[in-house]
Amino acid sequence: MRADLQLIQDWIAPGSRVLDLGCGDGSFLAHLKATRHIHELGMEIDADNILQCLKAGVNVIEQNMDKGLHNLETGSFDTVVLAHTLQALHRPDEIVEEMLRVGKNCILTFPNFAYWRHRLSLFTNGRMPKSPQLPYEWYDTPNLHHCTISDFDELCRSKQIKVLSRNVVDDGHHSTALMRMSPNFFGINAIYHITR
Amino acid sequence: MNTPATHKTIAADSVGLVAPQRYHFEEPLNLRSGRTIDRYDLMVETYGTLNAERNNAILICHALSGDHHAAGFHDANNAREKPGWWDCCIGPGKPFDTNHFFVVCLNNLGGCAGSTGPSSINPDTGKPFGLDFPIITVRDWVQSQARLADRLGIEQWAAVIGGSLGGMQVMRWAISFPKRLRHALIIAAAPKLSAQNIAFNEVARQSIMSDPDFHEGRYYDFNTFPQKGVMLARMVGHITYLSDSLLREKFGKGGSDSNFGRDLRDGKLSFGFNVDFQVQSYLQYKGETFSKSFDANTYLLMTKALDYFDPAVDYGGDFSKAFTHSQCKFLVVSFTSDWRFAPERSREIVDNLLKARKDVSYMEIAAAEGHDSFLLPIPRYMQALHAYMGRVAAECQSGGHR
Numbered sequence: 001m002r003a004d005l006q007l008i009q010d011w012i013a014p015g016s017r018v019l020d021l022g023c024g025d026g027s028f029l030a031h032l033k034a035t036r037h038i039h040e041l042g043m044e045i046d047a048d049n050i051l052q053c054l055k056a057g058v059n060v061i062e063q064n065m066d067k068g069l070h071n072l073e074t075g076s077f078d079t080v081v082l083a084h085t086l087q088a089l090h091r092p093d094e095i096v097e098e099m100l101r102v103g104k105n106c107i108l109t110f111p112n113f114a115y116w117r118h119r120l121s122l123f124t125n126g127r128m129p130k131s132p133q134l135p136y137e138w139y140d141t142p143n144l145h146h147c148t149i150s151d152f153d154e155l156c157r158s159k160q161i162k163v164l165s166r167n168v169v170d171d172g173h174h175s176t177a178l179m180r181m182s183p184n185f186f187g188i189n190a191i192y193h194i195t196r
Numbered sequence: 197m198n199t200p201a202t203h204k205t206i207a208a209d210s211v212g213l214v215a216p217q218r219y220h221f222e223e224p225l226n227l228r229s230g231r232t233i234d235r236y237d238l239m240v241e242t243y244g245t246l247n248a249e250r251n252n253a254i255l256i257c258h259a260l261s262g263d264h265h266a267a268g269f270h271d272a273n274n275a276r277e278k279p280g281w282w283d284c285c286i287g288p289g290k291p292f293d294t295n296h297f298f299v300v301c302l303n304n305l306g307g308c309a310g311s312t313g314p315s316s317i318n319p320d321t322g323k324p325f326g327l328d329f330p331i332i333t334v335r336d337w338v339q340s341q342a343r344l345a346d347r348l349g350i351e352q353w354a355a356v357i358g359g360s361l362g363g364m365q366v367m368r369w370a371i372s373f374p375k376r377l378r379h380a381l382i383i384a385a386a387p388k389l390s391a392q393n394i395a396f397n398e399v400a401r402q403s404i405m406s407d408p409d410f411h412e413g414r415y416y417d418f419n420t421f422p423q424k425g426v427m428l429a430r431m432v433g434h435i436t437y438l439s440d441s442l443l444r445e446k447f448g449k450g451g452s453d454s455n456f457g458r459d460l461r462d463g464k465l466s467f468g469f470n471v472d473f474q475v476q477s478y479l480q481y482k483g484e485t486f487s488k489s490f491d492a493n494t495y496l497l498m499t500k501a502l503d504y505f506d507p508a509v510d511y512g513g514d515f516s517k518a519f520t521h522s523q524c525k526f527l528v529v530s531f532t533s534d535w536r537f538a539p540e541r542s543r544e545i546v547d548n549l550l551k552a553r554k555d556v557s558y559m560e561i562a563a564a565e566g567h568d569s570f571l572l573p574i575p576r577y578m579q580a581l582h583a584y585m586g587r588v589a590a591e592c593q594s595g596g597h598r
Contacts, residue, residue, distance in 0.1 A: 017553075041550070047576055050559055054583040059525075061546060063556040069242040 004083060004109045004191060005031075009120055009172055011165070011193050012036055019103060021065050021095075022085040025049050026058035033058070034175035041077070066090050069098040076178075077103040085141040086110045093155060105164065105195040112168070112187045114148035119185075133188060138168060149184040156194065165193040204275045209287045211243040211294055214280075219347055220311060225305075225340060228504075233331040235319075238344055239264045239303040239310030244285055252592040254292060255341060255348040255377075255497035256282065256300050256301040257358030257365035258497045260433070261490060263309035266301040284573035291581035296352065296589035305340050306497040307331040314493030315416060325493075327413030332497055334361075334505045338368040342376065354592050355379035355585070356524075358569035361498070361539065367406035367545070370522040371588045377540070379588050380522075381581075383529045384570040386508035386541035387515050387548065393536065396436050397499040400429035404492045413493050422492045427483035429495055434482050439566035447474045461535035515544070516551035525555040527584050530578065531569035534564050557584070 005028045012018055014036045020029050023042025026049070032038045042060040044050050053060035066089055080103030086092045087110050099106040111133040118129035126139040137142065147155075149167075149168065156163055168179045168187030178186040204210050216239050225233045246253055251256045257267050258281070267286035272276050280301075285291045292299055297506045304310040306329060314329040321328075344351065356369045356377045364383025389397075404410060407425030415421045444457035459474045471477045511517035526549050530542035539560045549556040561577045563569040569577070 039553075039555075041556075051576075051579055051583055054527075054557060054580055055586065057587045059555050059557050061550075061556065062560050063558075071543065071550070073551055076550070076553070152569075 004169075004173055004189060007167060007169070007191060008081065008083075008107045008109070008193070009036070012038065012079050012107075014038070017076070019042075019043065019072070019077040019080045021080065021082045021099070021138070023049070023053065023058070023060060024027055026053035026056045026060060028081075028083075029053075030056045065095060068094075069102050072102045074101050075104060078105070080106045081108075083109045084111070087147060088106045089144050090144065092145050092147070093159075095159070097159070100161065100194070100196050101140070105193065108152075108190075108192045108194065110147065110152070110190055112149050112184065112190050113146040114150065114184045115188050116185050149187055149190050152190065152192065154190075159195070162195050163192060164195055167191040200272050204269070204272065204277070206269065209289045210279065210283065211287045212261070213272055214241055214243065214265075214268040214270065216241045216264050216310060219344060221343055221347075223341070223343070225336065225343075227336045228333040229331050233312070233330065236305060236340070236597050237310070237316075237453070238305070238312075238314035238340065239301045239345065241265055241280075241301050241309075242348075243267055243299040244297050246298040246348070247445075247592070249592075249595060251354060251595070252296060252589075253298045253300060253345075253348070253353055253518065254355045255353050255369075255586075256292070256299060256346070257337075257356065257362035258301065258304065259340070259358070259360040259362045260502065261486070261495075262362070263307060264301050264303040264311075265309070267299070282569075284578070285581060291578055291585050292357070293589065295587065296592065297585075300344070300348065302341065302344060304337045305334070306494060306501075308348065308491035310493040313491065314497065315491045324414075324416040326416065327493060327496075329493065329497070331504075332498050334364050334501055335372065337368060337501070338365055338372055341369075342364070342373055345376065345501075351376065352507060353377040354588050355381060357381040357383075358385075359383035360385060360567065361505075364502075367507060367518075368505075370524055370526070371518045374523050375522040377524045378591070379527070379584075380524045380525045381529070381584070384531060384534055384537050384542070384567055385528075385545065386537040387508065387544050389503055390541075393586075394503050396432060396536075397503055400499055401434050401496055403428035403432070404496060404570075407492075408490065415492070421527075423484075423487045426487035426490060426495060427480070429483075430486040430490075431479045431483040434479060436536045437567045439535065439564060441533060441567055442564050443475060445564065447478070465594070474499055516548040519549060519552040519554055522552070522554060526557070527580075528558045529558060529570075529580065531558050531566070531574075531577075532560060533564050534567045534569060536567040566572055 017039045020042045023044050026042050029042050031039040043063050055167050079097040089095050121129035168174050168183040170188045219238045222235050224530045262281050265280040266282045267280040269277050288295045303309040306313045314325045318325045356366045363382040366380045366382045404422050404425035407422030409420045410422040411418050447457035447459045448455045461474050507518040508515040528542050528546050530539040546558040563574050
C-alpha cells in the first residue's frame with residue numbers, strides 16, 4: 001500500500017462509510033474493508049481501474065468527480081478521501097466544498113509545490129520543476145492547479161474549514177524536525193484531515 | 197468425414213443442445229390489475245447444475261421480445277439455427293459460467309414461446325384468450341418467477357440478471373423479495389419509462405391494433421394475424437434499439453461518415469415510393485422476420501408491462517424508498533449510445549440505490565450499438581460481467597447464503 005494511505009487509515013473509524021474519490025484499483029478500500037469493516041464506495045473514471053475494483057469486490061461507480069458530487073446526499077459518508085488528485089481537478093475549491101458536504105470529515109493529500117527543491121529549480125533554472133512527485137513536463141502534466149501548504153491553509157481559513165490534523169511528510173512518508181519547523185519549505189507531501 | 201452437411205459443430209464454450217421444460221402451476225396468481233390467473237404454464241430452460249447447497253442458481257430475465265431460450269441450440273441437425281438470445285454470456289467459461297452456475301431462464305407469463313399467454317386456449321371458452329388475457333405487470337412476472345424458484349427448490353438466487361425490461365424485473369426482485377437474491381445485475385434499464393418511451397410503444401400498439409387483420413385481438417379465430425401491424429411495430433422499435441451512428445456506419449459505404457448511411461439499394465433513386473435506401477430494406481426485413489414468429493397480442497402486453505413499470509408509485513414517488521429492504525448487492529451497467537434507456541436513466545437507478553445506502557457498482561460502457569449493446573459481446577462489458585460474476589461464483593463456493 002502507498003505510504004500516504006498507510007498513514008491516513010488510522011483516521012478511518014471501524015464500520016464507517018468511506019467514499020474514495022479516484023479510488024484507483026480499489027486496493028485501499030479493499031484493505032479498509034478487510035481490516036476495518038467499512039462500507040465502501042469508490043469513484044473512478046478509468047476502465048481498467050474499475051475492472052480491478054469489480055475483481056476485488058469493491059463497490060465502484062464510474063463517475064467524473066470534476067462534474068460534481070451532486071448525486072450524493074449531504075452527510076451520507078463518514079469519511080471522504082481524495083488522495084493525490086486535488087491538483088488535477090478543474091476546481092479544487094469546489095470539490096473540497098462538495099467533499100465536506102457529502103462527508104462528515106475529509107482526508108486530502110497533495111504534493112507541496114513550495115518544497116525547497118521545486119523553489120530552487122524555478123529560481124536557478126527558470127524552468128518548471130520536475131521531481132519524483134511532479135514527473136511531468138509543463139505541457140503534458142495532468143496537474144492543473146499546483147498549490148502549496150500555505151495556499152491550502154489559506155483556503156481552509158477563508159472557507160472556515162477546521163483542520164483536524166496536518167501531516168507534512170517526505171516520499172517515505174516520514175516527518176523530520178525540519179518539516180515540522182518549516183513545513184511549507186521542507187515538506188514534500190501534505191496530508192490533511194479536515195471537517196466543518 | 198461422414199458427418200452430414202447439416203450436422204453442426206458446437207463450440208466448446210456453448211451449453212450445447214438444450215431442451216425446454218414446461219412447468220404447470222395450479223395455484224391462482226393474483227395480478228396487479230386485480231384479476232387472477234387460475235392456472236398457467238411456464239416454459240423454462242436451465243443450463244449447468246444446481247449444487248448440493250442449492251446456492252448457485254442465477255435467474256436470467258428476458259426483455260420485450262425474448263423467451264426462455266437464452267443459450268445453446270435446439271436442433272442438432274439444423275446447421276443454420278441461431279443460438280439462444282444471450283448465448284455470448286451463458287456457457288462454460290462465459291460470464292454466466294455454467295461450470296459454476298445453475299442458469300434458469302423462462303418465457304414470461306403472457307409470452308408466446310410456450311408459457312401461458314394470449315395465444316393459449318382459455319379453458320372457459322375453448323378458444324385462445326386474445327385480448328381477454330389479463331394485463332401482466334413486471335411485479336406479476338416476478339411473483340410467477342418466485343413460484344418457479346420454489347418449484348426448483350431455489351430459496352435464494354445467487355444473482356438475478358436482466359437487460360432492458362429484464363433489468364426492470366431484476367429491480368422488482370430486489371424490492372419484492374429482498375431475501376431471495378444476493379446480487380442484482382441491472383443492465384440498460386430505467387426506473388420507469390419516459391413520455392418518449394411510452395410514445396414509441398403507443399405507435400407500436402396502434403400499428404398492430406389498426407391492422408385490419410387484428411380483429412380486436414381475435415385474429416386466431418379468423419386463421420390470420422396482423423402481420424403488417426407487428427412488422428411496423430417492430431420496425432419502429434428496432435430504430436429505437438440502434439444508434440444513429442451505428443446506422444450511419446452500417447449503411448454508409450465502407451463506414452465513411454460522409455454519406456450519413458444513405459447507401460442506395462440499387463445504385464440509383466427510383467423517383468417512386470419503392471425502396472431506395474438500404475436502411476429501408478433492412479428495416480423491412482427485420483420487421484417482417486419478426487412478425488412471422490411473434491404473437492401480436494404478446495407484443496401489446498409486453499409494451500404495457502414496460503409502460504406500467506414504476507416501483508416508486510408505492511413509495512410516494514421516492515424510488516430510493518422502494519429499495520429500503522433490499523439486501524442484495526447491485527451492479528448497474530449502461531451503454532453510451534443507448535438513447536432508449538440512456539446512461540442518465542441508469543444513473544438515476546444508481547443514485548437512488550446510493551440514497552438507499554445500498555452496495556452498488558456502476559459502469560458506463562462505450563459502445564456504438566445503442567440499446568442492443570446489452571445483447572452483444574462488447575469486450576469491456578464481457579470483462580466486467582466476468583469479473584463481477586467471478587466474485588459471485590467464489591461466494592457460492594464458500595457457502596454464500598444469507
